[in-house]
Amino acid sequence: MGSNSSKHKKRVPSQERRRNPGWHGLLSNIGISFTDGLRHLGPPVLATQGMVLGSGAPIPEDLLPPGHSPQKPGMESTLPGFISVFLPEFPHRTFTGQDDFQRQLSHPFLHNLQDCWQTQRHLFIMCEYCSTGDLYTYWILKGQFGDDEVRVFAAELGCALGFLHDFGIMHRDVKMENVLLSDQGHLRLADFGLSRRLARGARAFTICGTIQYMAPEVLSGGPYSHAADWWSLGILLFSMVTGKFPVPPEPDHCNMLRKVRDCPYSIPKTFRPALALLLTELLCKNPAHRLHSLERFKRQMFFHGTSFDSQLLQKRPVELILELKNHPDRPVKAMRGLSMDYFQNFDCDILHSPTSPTDLSPTLANIDLSQALATAQGCSE
Incomplete structure (x- = not known):
C-alpha cells in the first residue's frame, strides 16, 4: 500500500501551473525575455552597485549572466542588473510619528539619527545639528594637537568604534572630515554611507573609504574586517599629533598600497613613549596583530587615569576647540573652496x-x- 505513493500526491491543475511557471515565467511577466539566455533587461528600479547578498535563497544558476558564478557566503558582490527589479521601494509616508523612530544605534559619540521621512520624490534624513563643524577644519587651523586633546578624542572615537563593532558594523570611512563636533567640542562620528554589517567570522572585499586612511588589507582588495577601522583611527591620531599624514595620498589604490607597504611608519622620537606605543599598535600592517578591540585600547598606558565613561568624558568642554571656533579664518577653512x-x-x-x-x-x-x-x-x- 506504500509502494504506489504517487497516487496520493496532490496534482496541480494545469491552469495553476501556468499561473506559477517559476522564475522564467515570473521574469517574462514583468517584461524580461529569455531568447538565447538573458538578453533584454528593463531599467532597474534601484542602483545595485555594492549591494551585499543576504542569507536568502540563492539565485538560480540558469538565470546568471554568462561567466557569472554564484557568490560565496559572506562576500560582497555586485548584483546583476535584473535583480534590482525585486528590490522593494521605500514606502511613501507623508508624516512620521513617535512610532516611526528607530534608534538602534544611539550612542553619545555617534551622529545619531533624529528623524527620517519620505515624500513622493524625496527621501529626508534628519540628524542632530553640530554647529561647531568638523575636526578637519580645526586641524587645518591648529596644525597639531597636544596630548590632552588627542587623549580625549582618541577615547571618544575608541568608544564609538567599540560600540559599532559590538553590533558587527564596520564604519569603513573613519577620517577627520567625518568627525563632527558638539557645541562643547566633543566628537560625533558621522557619515555611515560606506558602513556595512559583518556576521561573525565574515570578511569584506570592497576597496572603499578615503585612500590615505585605508588599511593595507583594504587597499589590496581584502579580505578584511573590523580591524581596518582601528588602522584608520591610527592614521587620524598620527596626523593630529604630527600635523601631516604618514603617507601622502596617491591618485590610485595600487600606488597607495605600494607606499603603505614600504612605509616604516616610524614614530617621531619627540613622542611620549605611551603615545608612540599606542600608534605603533594601531598602525600594525598585519591585522591579526593589530590593536583591534576597545578593551585592549583602554589598557594602553596613554590612557592611564582616563575614564572611558561617556558622561565623564563630556563633563569638561574641549577648551581648544571652543577657542578655535571663534577664529576669524574658521568659516573660510570650513568651506574649503566650496560655494x-x-x-x-x-x-x-x-x-x-x-x-x-x-x-x-x-x-x-x-x-x-x-x-x-x-x-x-x-x-x-
Missing part, C-alpha cells in the same frame, strides 16, 4: 523653492524654514 553653486544641480531646490507642510516632518513643522535657511547660510559665509 553654494554646488547645490544648483540638486533635484530638491531647498534653498530657493517653497516647501509645503506635507513635505515636512512633524519635528520641523513648527520651524520657520526661511529663518532656518538664512541662519545656515550666514554660518557658511
Whole structure:
C-alpha cells in the first residue's frame, strides 16, 4: 500500500501551473525575455552597485549572466542588473510619528539619527545639528594637537568604534572630515554611507573609504574586517599629533598600497613613549596583530587615569576647540573652496523653492524654514 505513493500526491491543475511557471515565467511577466539566455533587461528600479547578498535563497544558476558564478557566503558582490527589479521601494509616508523612530544605534559619540521621512520624490534624513563643524577644519587651523586633546578624542572615537563593532558594523570611512563636533567640542562620528554589517567570522572585499586612511588589507582588495577601522583611527591620531599624514595620498589604490607597504611608519622620537606605543599598535600592517578591540585600547598606558565613561568624558568642554571656533579664518577653512553653486544641480531646490507642510516632518513643522535657511547660510559665509 506504500509502494504506489504517487497516487496520493496532490496534482496541480494545469491552469495553476501556468499561473506559477517559476522564475522564467515570473521574469517574462514583468517584461524580461529569455531568447538565447538573458538578453533584454528593463531599467532597474534601484542602483545595485555594492549591494551585499543576504542569507536568502540563492539565485538560480540558469538565470546568471554568462561567466557569472554564484557568490560565496559572506562576500560582497555586485548584483546583476535584473535583480534590482525585486528590490522593494521605500514606502511613501507623508508624516512620521513617535512610532516611526528607530534608534538602534544611539550612542553619545555617534551622529545619531533624529528623524527620517519620505515624500513622493524625496527621501529626508534628519540628524542632530553640530554647529561647531568638523575636526578637519580645526586641524587645518591648529596644525597639531597636544596630548590632552588627542587623549580625549582618541577615547571618544575608541568608544564609538567599540560600540559599532559590538553590533558587527564596520564604519569603513573613519577620517577627520567625518568627525563632527558638539557645541562643547566633543566628537560625533558621522557619515555611515560606506558602513556595512559583518556576521561573525565574515570578511569584506570592497576597496572603499578615503585612500590615505585605508588599511593595507583594504587597499589590496581584502579580505578584511573590523580591524581596518582601528588602522584608520591610527592614521587620524598620527596626523593630529604630527600635523601631516604618514603617507601622502596617491591618485590610485595600487600606488597607495605600494607606499603603505614600504612605509616604516616610524614614530617621531619627540613622542611620549605611551603615545608612540599606542600608534605603533594601531598602525600594525598585519591585522591579526593589530590593536583591534576597545578593551585592549583602554589598557594602553596613554590612557592611564582616563575614564572611558561617556558622561565623564563630556563633563569638561574641549577648551581648544571652543577657542578655535571663534577664529576669524574658521568659516573660510570650513568651506574649503566650496560655494553654494554646488547645490544648483540638486533635484530638491531647498534653498530657493517653497516647501509645503506635507513635505515636512512633524519635528520641523513648527520651524520657520526661511529663518532656518538664512541662519545656515550666514554660518557658511
